[in-house]
Amino acid sequence: MEYTVRPGDTLFQIAKRFGVTVDAILAANPQITNANMIMPGQVITIPTEEAPPSGTTQYTVKPGDTLFKIAQQFGITLNELLRLNPQISDPSRISPGQVINVPVQAGPPPTGRVYIVQPGDTMYGIARRFGVSLQELIAANPQISDPSRLTPGQRISIPGGEGVPGEIVRTNITYGHANVMADLMALRRRYPFISSMVIGNSVLGRELVAIRLGTGPKEIHYNGAHHANEWITTPLLMKFIEEFARNYEEGSSWNGFDVRAIFRSTSIWIVPMVNPDGVELVQRGLRPGQPFYNELLRWNGGSTNFRGWKANIRGVDLNRQYRANWELARRAGPPGPAPALYAGPAPESEPETKAIANFTRAHNFRLVIAYHTQGEIIFWNYLNLAPTESRSIVNEFSRLSGYRAVSEAPEVAAHGGYKDWFILAYRRPGFTIEVGRGVNPLPISQFPRIWNSNVRVMLYAATV
Ligand SMILES: [Zn+2]
Numbered sequence: 001m002e003y004t005v006r007p008g009d010t011l012f013q014i015a016k017r018f019g020v021t022v023d024a025i026l027a028a029n030p031q032i033t034n035a036n037m038i039m040p041g042q043v044i045t046i047p048t049e050e051a052p053p054s055g056t057t058q059y060t061v062k063p064g065d066t067l068f069k070i071a072q073q074f075g076i077t078l079n080e081l082l083r084l085n086p087q088i089s090d091p092s093r094i095s096p097g098q099v100i101n102v103p104v105q106a107g108p109p110p111t112g113r114v115y116i117v118q119p120g121d122t123m124y125g126i127a128r129r130f131g132v133s134l135q136e137l138i139a140a141n142p143q144i145s146d147p148s149r150l151t152p153g154q155r156i157s158i159p160g161g162e163g164v165p166g167e168i169v170r171t172n173i174t175y176g177h178a179n180v181m182a183d184l185m186a187l188r189r190r191y192p193f194i195s196s197m198v199i200g201n202s203v204l205g206r207e208l209v210a211i212r213l214g215t216g217p218k219e220i221h222y223n224g225a226h227h228a229n230e231w232i233t234t235p236l237l238m239k240f241i242e243e244f245a246r247n248y249e250e251g252s253s254w255n256g257f258d259v260r261a262i263f264r265s266t267s268i269w270i271v272p273m274v275n276p277d278g279v280e281l282v283q284r285g286l287r288p289g290q291p292f293y294n295e296l297l298r299w300n301g302g303s304t305n306f307r308g309w310k311a312n313i314r315g316v317d318l319n320r321q322y323r324a325n326w327e328l329a330r331r332a333g334p335p336g337p338a339p340a341l342y343a344g345p346a347p348e349s350e351p352e353t354k355a356i357a358n359f360t361r362a363h364n365f366r367l368v369i370a371y372h373t374q375g376e377i378i379f380w381n382y383l384n385l386a387p388t389e390s391r392s393i394v395n396e397f398s399r400l401s402g403y404r405a406v407s408e409a410p411e412v413a414a415h416g417g418y419k420d421w422f423i424l425a426y427r428r429p430g431f432t433i434e435v436g437r438g439v440n441p442l443p444i445s446q447f448p449r450i451w452n453s454n455v456r457v458m459l460y461a462a463t464v
Contacts, residue, residue, distance in 0.1 A: 001058070006097075007040045017098055018046045019087050056084055059102040067091050068198055072185055074102045076116060076155070077207055078198055103155065113158040113168070113182040120287060123147045123156075130158045130182070131173040158182060169242045171447045174283050175235040177206050177276035183238055184209060191245035199271065200355025203313050204291060206276040208355050213244050216265040219363050220462055223271040223356065224371040226319045226418065227310040227340075228278025229441040233371035236435065236450055237272040240458050244268075257459040266462045269363065274352050277313035281306050282441055299337045307441060309339045312352055316344040319370070320414070321353040322421035324382065329416030343416050356418065367393070367429045367461055370418045374436040376453070380429070381407040382420040390429040393464055400456040403433065429464075433457070 003014065011032075015022045026032060028047040038044070059070065067088070071081040082091060084101040094100070115126060123144075127137040138147050140159035150156075168186045173179070188194050196211040222240075224233030247254040248263050262268075273279060286296060286304050292313055299315040300306060311317050315337020320329040326347040333341035348354045360368070378401070380386060380394040386407075394405040413420070422430035435450045436442040442450075 001046050002043050003046050005038050005040050005042045005044060009038065009040070011035050011038060014044075014046070020047055056101040056103055058099050061094050061096050061098040061100060063096045065094065065096070067094060068196075070100070070102065072188060076103055076114075077181060079201075079205060079207065080116065080153075113186045115156045115158055115178055115182050117150045117152050117154040117156060118178075119152045119289060121150055121152070123150065126156060126158075129173065129176065129178065131170040132159055169235060169238045171235050171239055171451070172444055174444065175231065175238070176280055176283050177273055180209065180234060180238065180273050180276075181207065183242075184211065187211075187242060187245065191249060193248070194241065194245055199359045200351055202275070202277045202352055203350065204277045206280075208271065208274065208276070208352065210359060211241055211270045211272070213241060213248075213268040213270070214263040214266045214462075216263070216267055218266045219269060219365050220266060221269045221271070221360065221363065221365045221368045222371065222458065222461075223274055223368075223418070225273040225275050225279055226370060227317075227372060227440075228275050228282045228312070229307060229309055230371075230373040231273070231279045231282065232373060232442050232444060232447065232450065233435060234273045234279070235444075235447065236371060236454060237270050239451065240455065241270060241272075243455070255456050255459055257456075257463065259459075262459070262462045268458075268462050269359075269365075271356065271359070274356055275312050275318055278309060278311060278318075281313065282309050295337070300339055306339075310440075311337070311339055311342065312350055314344075314350065315339070315342055316350050317341050318350060318353050319372075319418060320344070320416035321348060321350055322357060322416050322418055323347045324417065324420035324424045325415035329414065332414070347416070357421070360422065365422070365426070365428070367431075367464060368419065368422050369431045369433055369458075369461060371454075372432055372434050373440055373442050374438060375434040376401075376403045376437055377406050377434050378403050379406050379408060379419065379432040379434070382417075382423040382430075383410045383413060385427060386423050387427055387429060389464075390423075390431075393429050393461075394431065396460060396464075397431070397433070397457050400460055401433075401453040403435075403453065 011022050011025055015025055024047045026035060028045045067081055068078050071078045123137055124134055127134045136159045140157045169183050184196055194211060196209050198207045199210045200208045222237055224237045225231050244259060247259040251260055285306060317340050320333060320341060320343040326343060330343040333343050336342060344350055348357050378394055378397055380390050398405045419430035419432045435454060436446045
């Protein structure tokens with residue numbers, strides 16, 4: 001490729017930037033007679049030892065770029081961007097001017113949602129996943145010549161969500177990790193004031209994202225889907241992000257709350273899906289090629305029905321993993337991997353729990369809510385250690401939601417839960433809200449009722 005020398009460039013820097021040697025550049029540029037004399041504006045040839053991976057092009061890093069931002073911009077995940085750039089050893093260190101490989105921008109429009117084809121996917125399955133018709137999906141992807149043949153890694157444009165307020169997050173579909181990632185991209189494009197970061201990866205490498213609403217100094221945190229078959233809490237939080245952003249943009253009062261005032265005073269940090277591997281297992285079942293296939297069958301008592309599964313993909317219950325008398329949680333639960341209640345080999349042994357615990361330690365949360373299902377109850381205490389104000393806060397939660405506030409007696413407390421640890425470690429208000437009623441996984445038809453009960457709770461919690 002050709003490169004135009006910029007002021008301040010040296011051959012050594014250029015070589016480093018493109019991952020080649022100075023000698024290789026000199027060999028490709030016989031016109032350069034003195035390696036110390038290159039001039040701004042001069043065009044030199046950069047020898048590319050290997051062609052960039054097919055389907056990719058090159059991108060020059062701009063000031064302020066992060067790899068996560070670039071990945072979002074090109075509609076891929078951070079992990080996929082790293083796969084295209086094996087030369088990057090430390091993803092947190094990229095510098096302006098550096099050249100990296102990115103996918104060729106073809107097909108998906110800049111505002112749309114993008115889905116990366118996974119092994120075993122069909123157009124029909126993807127259409128169902130995103131709540132669009134097969135015809136719409138095919139029409140949105142004219143670049144696909146044969147819709148019956150998809151290649152894993154291929155990028156599919158998901159129609160809908162292009163600038164229509166209130167239309168990005170679908171709440172009438174089986175909402176999985178791919179929906180979180182695709183909707184997050186679309187939300188960030190539609191509402192550029194939404195920011196997000198990757199706080200870790202699941203056992204199987206899925207990205208755990210934290211999304212921030214607001215810029216204020218007061219920080220609060222909501223998370224969902226610690227438990228796999230409680231995934232309905234994820235679209236609850238995603239829809240809240242979308243509606244909060246829309247109301248912020250419109251500057252309107254929402255359910256009696258001044259969204260712009262909340263935005264200025266508070267940063268609401270939301271992790272919509274703590275346990276993506278478990279959620280995918282519940283939603284899609286055991287599929288050929290599934291990692292831990294045989295173990296999962298054994299841990300599930302030989303059954304291929306995983307609708308009762310709460311744990312992560314290693315059979316560890318992520319809400320028995322925190323440092324709140326973990327030893328007691330371990331003794332109370334099964335001795336090894338199981339659909340639920342196994343506390344794991346050590347506290348925070350699982351990457352998902354570790355990510356949430358580290359994220360919590362790295363912030364100064366005034367209040368946290370962990371969303372679970374079901375029962376329409378709110379747990380607000382742990383061993384009677386909750387601060388006094390927790391009681392008045394939960395009374396207001398209860399009034400707004402119609403849910404019942406419960407303070408478990410210390411002798412019946414479960415241990416190792418996220419809110420338990422938060423209360424124990426910080427003595428600040430921490431809550432577990434159990435939404436919905438019925439049998440897990442709750443049918444998505446309960447979404448409107450769950451939404452109505454919780455939207456004001458999420459708003460109010462940001463004001464206390
Ligand atoms: Zn739960």
